[in-house]
Amino acid sequence: MSVCDAALILEVSDHKLGGLIPSWFHLVTSIIFVLALLYAIILHMTSKARRELQFGDCNLPTVVWRPRFVNYDTRECSTEEDNEIDLNDEMALMAWAEGSQREDNHSSLGKKRDGRKAMGSSSITNILPRMERLDGPYGMYATVYGVRTKVVHVAHPVPTRAILTGAGTIDVADVGECSYSRQRHSGRRTSLRGIISGSAKDAQVDGGTQPRRRSSAARFLTGSTKSPAYDHFKNFSGDGVFTADGADWKAKRASVLHCLIRNSNIEETLEAQANRSADCFEREVKAATLLGQNLEKAKSGRPSLRVIDVVPMLQRSTVGLIYRLITHHEIDFSPNLCESMTRLDTYASSRRGDPPSPRSSATSLERLVNSETSESGRCCQVSPTENDLDVKSLLPTYLDSVTKIRMIILAQSRSFWYLVPRWMYRLLSPMYREEEKTMKPIRNFALQTCKNAKEGSPLDLMRKRASHSGSNAKPDLVSKDLLDEAITLLFAGQDTSAATLSWTLHLLSLHPEKQQKLADEIKAALDLSDTRRVSKNIISQMPYLDAVIKESMRLYPVAPFIVRKLTSDITIPNDSSGKERITLPAATFACIWIYAIQRNPRLWHQPEDFLPERWIDSSLRRMDLGQSEYGSYIPFAIGPRNCLGQPLAHVVLRVLLARIVDKFRAIDPRYEALTRSGACFDSKSLRMDMQAGFTVLPSNGLRLRMESRL
Numbered sequence: 001m002s003v004c005d006a007a008l009i010l011e012v013s014d015h016k017l018g019g020l021i022p023s024w025f026h027l028v029t030s031i032i033f034v035l036a037l038l039y040a041i042i043l044h045m046t047s048k049a050r051r052e053l054q055f056g057d058c059n060l061p062t063v064v065w066r067p068r069f070v071n072y073d074t075r076e077c078s079t080e081e082d083n084e085i086d087l088n089d090e091m092a093l094m095a096w097a098e099g100s101q102r103e104d105n106h107s108s109l110g111k112k113r114d115g116r117k118a119m120g121s122s123s124i125t126n127i128l129p130r131m132e133r134l135d136g137p138y139g140m141y142a143t144v145y146g147v148r149t150k151v152v153h154v155a156h157p158v159p160t161r162a163i164l165t166g167a168g169t170i171d172v173a174d175v176g177e178c179s180y181s182r183q184r185h186s187g188r189r190t191s192l193r194g195i196i197s198g199s200a201k202d203a204q205v206d207g208g209t210q211p212r213r214r215s216s217a218a219r220f221l222t223g224s225t226k227s228p229a230y231d232h233f234k235n236f237s238g239d240g241v242f243t244a245d246g247a248d249w250k251a252k253r254a255s256v257l258h259c260l261i262r263n264s265n266i267e268e269t270l271e272a273q274a275n276r277s278a279d280c281f282e283r284e285v286k287a288a289t290l291l292g293q294n295l296e297k298a299k300s301g302r303p304s305l306r307v308i309d310v311v312p313m314l315q316r317s318t319v320g321l322i323y324r325l326i327t328h329h330e331i332d333f334s335p336n337l338c339e340s341m342t343r344l345d346t347y348a349s350s351r352r353g354d355p356p357s358p359r360s361s362a363t364s365l366e367r368l369v370n371s372e373t374s375e376s377g378r379c380c381q382v383s384p385t386e387n388d389l390d391v392k393s394l395l396p397t398y399l400d401s402v403t404k405i406r407m408i409i410l411a412q413s414r415s416f417w418y419l420v421p422r423w424m425y426r427l428l429s430p431m432y433r434e435e436e437k438t439m440k441p442i443r444n445f446a447l448q449t450c451k452n453a454k455e456g457s458p459l460d461l462m463r464k465r466a467s468h469s470g471s472n473a474k475p476d477l478v479s480k481d482l483l484d485e486a487i488t489l490l491f492a493g494q495d496t497s498a499a500t501l502s503w504t505l506h507l508l509s510l511h512p513e514k515q516q517k518l519a520d521e522i523k524a525a526l527d528l529s530d531t532r533r534v535s536k537n538i539i540s541q542m543p544y545l546d547a548v549i550k551e552s553m554r555l556y557p558v559a560p561f562i563v564r565k566l567t568s569d570i571t572i573p574n575d576s577s578g579k580e581r582i583t584l585p586a587a588t589f590a591c592i593w594i595y596a597i598q599r600n601p602r603l604w605h606q607p608e609d610f611l612p613e614r615w616i617d618s619s620l621r622r623m624d625l626g627q628s629e630y631g632s633y634i635p636f637a638i639g640p641r642n643c644l645g646q647p648l649a650h651v652v653l654r655v656l657l658a659r660i661v662d663k664f665r666a667i668d669p670r671y672e673a674l675t676r677s678g679a680c681f682d683s684k685s686l687r688m689d690m691q692a693g694f695t696v697l698p699s700n701g702l703r704l705r706m707e708s709r710l
């Protein structure tokens with residue numbers, strides 16, 4: 001029955017009743033009718049999409065997923081709850097540890113989170129049990145998101161390879177025996193048997209004897225794209241290389257690679273800059289520890305354990321690194337020691353009633369930090385220029401804002417607003433207003449970065465290339481393309497490295513014996529160099545360092561999932577029979593759960609354990625099917641849109657971690673208290689939650705005691 005029919009019936013009955021039905025009644029009934037009709041249309045579309053995924057060639061268990069009417073929740077940033085126990089207070093910690101032993105609830109600290117968890121980390125951490133329950137081919141399942149957006153969830157290397165690189169897809173034109181499109185990957189190929197069975201066991205490197213496709217067809221391409229799955233990033237990174245698509249992306253990626261990564265002296269620059277960032281981190285940790293100890297003494301008269309949150313310190317040192325790399329503007333972003341000491345001095349004097357003497361205290365702290373810092377750990381403090389001051393003053397709000405924007409963007413993609421047109425989101429959503437407010441400091445910082453870029457620096461070189469110069473931009477103006485790229489590179493270069501190092505320190509603090517093993521390896525390697533600076537050459541002599549970083553990125557890939565939209569049907573063999581096929585239909589979104597692939601028990605032996613040895617010990621290596629099947633370990637993604645900064649990250653992570661572990665012992669006070677109390681506990685229970693952003697940091701920071709090794 002149409003709306004007109006309904007109106008006619010109402011009119012007729014109204015006529016019969018002699019016009020007794022009031023006009024508001026007509027209005028209300030019509031509205032109800034239209035809404036019911038709309039609902040029926042939505043139901044029809046949703047079930048059609050569901051049928052497409054559930055039956056036919058796709059054949060996946062499918063659930064309908066309703067987006068939430070949520071706004072971004074600022075409580076995500078709150079640290080109050082985790083500060084319930086003062087980690088600086090030894091007595092409180094011991095009481096907690098003893099209490100935990102009695103109640104066996106030592107996981108409560110750092111784990112007690114309410115409904116907020118449901119927004120982000122739980123959907124990442126629960127993905128494997130959900131897949132297990134639904135039992136689809138390769139563990140895949142599908143969701144209809146909103147009305148008819150089809151999403152396939154993947155945590156297995158076979159569909160992952162097919163989606164991200166095009167490898168392992170079946171030529172649908174072939175009948176009878178299956179033939180497979182395959183590609184070279186880092187010089188090796190996966191075996192057909194492995195692909196068919198879906199088991200990594202059989203997917204060893206082979207000699208490439210399987211049939212190859214003769215004609216060049218779209219199937220050799222990846223068959224997937226980022227657009228429009230990443231449109232909700234557009235307000236953040238605009239048309240930078242991360243979000244651009246098609247020819248624009250190709251030109252931008254080529255430009256960034258040319259100007260930043262393939263720069264002739266990038267290796268030396270990177271090594272020097274990474275060591276400089278390590279110097280800054282070291283100085284900051286020492287200053288914060290001393291400052292905190294003095295503050296505590298001034299407050300209570302007794303010494304404290306001095307636990308510090310290392311996440312913002314790592315963020316400052318990594319943002320300094322990427323900033324210097326892309327601008328050639330020499331600056332470090334450590335907070336001013338004098339200012340901090342002045343604050344402490346004023347506080348102490350006000351308690352004593354003395355007049356404050358900021359200068360003497362500031363100088364003494366500076367002297368103390370420098371005296372405790374080895375030759376290599378001293379930052380060269382050049383007198384700041386106006387440009388330095390400008391960009392330094394923007395840094396604190398910049399870092400707060402990038403931390404927050406990660407959560408806003410994720411919240412938006414999981415909300416109702418993701419499904420409506422962008423203009424509607426901009427006009428009506430309070431989340432958009434929050435997003436805009438958060439973007440202002442990010443744009444200001446990136447703008448200042450572009451302005452400070454020196455002649456010959458990567459940003460300056462990009463400014464002169466067609467890909468980034470903008471159509472009408474005057475040479476002295478910053479084009480939108482360049483600004484977008486600066487936002488992209490500053491974020492991609494900083495957030496990912498800081499987060500990876502945070503997770504690595506977190507895991508090492510929960511495994512002191514492995515930390516010691518690493519420190520011994522670093523010491524042996526650095527003892528051979530007179531400066532104690534880490535070079536690429538030294539890195540190559542530290543296999544355990546490499547293994548620790550790999551293992552930490554396996555357990556905590558900082559981009560826990562990535563999304564693509566399929567541009568053509570993707571047909572792969574079904575894992576149960578190998579002869580049947582599954583076709584993921586074009587226009588479907590694929591969510592590749594990197595976090596879940598890298599913890600998949602089908603691929604990894606003791607998947608939840610922190611076991612760096614698995615990367616070195618040949619007998620352990622053999623137990624990990626994931627180590628030999630391409631697509632099982634993908635913290636940097638694979639395919640044409642893999643991480644562009646991977647070569648940089650490789651050096652930065654190793655130099656920084658080696659320098660940090662060489663200087664400090666990272667101690668988790670909770671682990672220490674539980675050990676001292678004699679409790680029997682599993683260190684996994686002390687692992688931090690992940691903050692719900694599109695990249696993941698430890699929720700509520702990472703509070704450690706950084707004890708000097710010297």
Ligand code: HEM
Nearest residue numbers: 242492493496497500559562635636637641643644645649
């Ligand atoms: C621990 C360090 C890093 C990790 C784990 C990491 C991880 C990733 C991942 C998983 C992607 C794919 C994202 C997606 O498809 O949604 C990606 C893309 C990207 N990464 Fe990284 N990254 C790291 C460091 C860096 C650094 C240091 C830079 C640059 C200076 C960088 C620049 C980029 C860019 C520009 C892209 C987009 C590439 C494109 O779409 O063509 N990354 N990264």
